[in-house]
Amino acid sequence: MPTGVHIRDVRTQLFDAAERVLLRAGPHGLTSRAVTTEAGCAKGVLHRHFPDFDGFLAELVRDRIGRLDDQAAALRASAGTGTVADTLAEALTTLFGSVAVAIVALITSRDELRARLRDGRPAGGVPLLAEATAMIAGYLAAERDLGRIPGDADVTTLAPTLIGAGHLLFADRTAPAPDADAVRRIVTTVLADTGGRQSPSA
Missing domain, CATH: 1.10.10 (Arc Repressor Mutant, subunit A)
Known part of the structure; x- marks a missing residue:
């Protein structure tokens, strides 16, 4: 070089x-x-x-987490447009159709990397998945404020449920990617737990 x-x-x-x-x-x-x-x-x-390889990997993960900021801002700004289910399905596909699944596998496979990533972070949660959960929760809260999902919808439960289900759907990187209908079915099933009172545009 x-x-x-x-x-x-x-x-x-x-x-x-x-x-x-x-x-x-x-x-x-x-x-x-x-x-x-x-x-x-x-x-x-x-x-x-970089000080060592785990230091390099920690910076890689932090860099990729930082990229979620733009997606989170765009997702929140989309509140009130399209349908809630379609928007969430697209967001999950964008997230997990990228390198995110492989990065989560990397984090969970290396103890030293997880230790490095804990520095300066709130306790609990897998790095990247925790930020993705916050992104989805922020979007759901915005839609709740607009009345497109029920006012009593528990976004702090819905968000990790969507992230967990999405992660499982995309987790097998050797299999064909799930199609749009499969992702949307997961989203609509999770949203049904809000009591089925989504607005017609949800």
């Missing part, structure tokens, strides 16, 4: 390479050598910018 390359470019190159390896080979195939080989750079490049 040429000298003088800005660290942000190096980080992006290494993070993108790590995602490709993770999707192709799974958590156990994700090694520092595999990442640098995929990125087309010397192994020492990774260790010049």
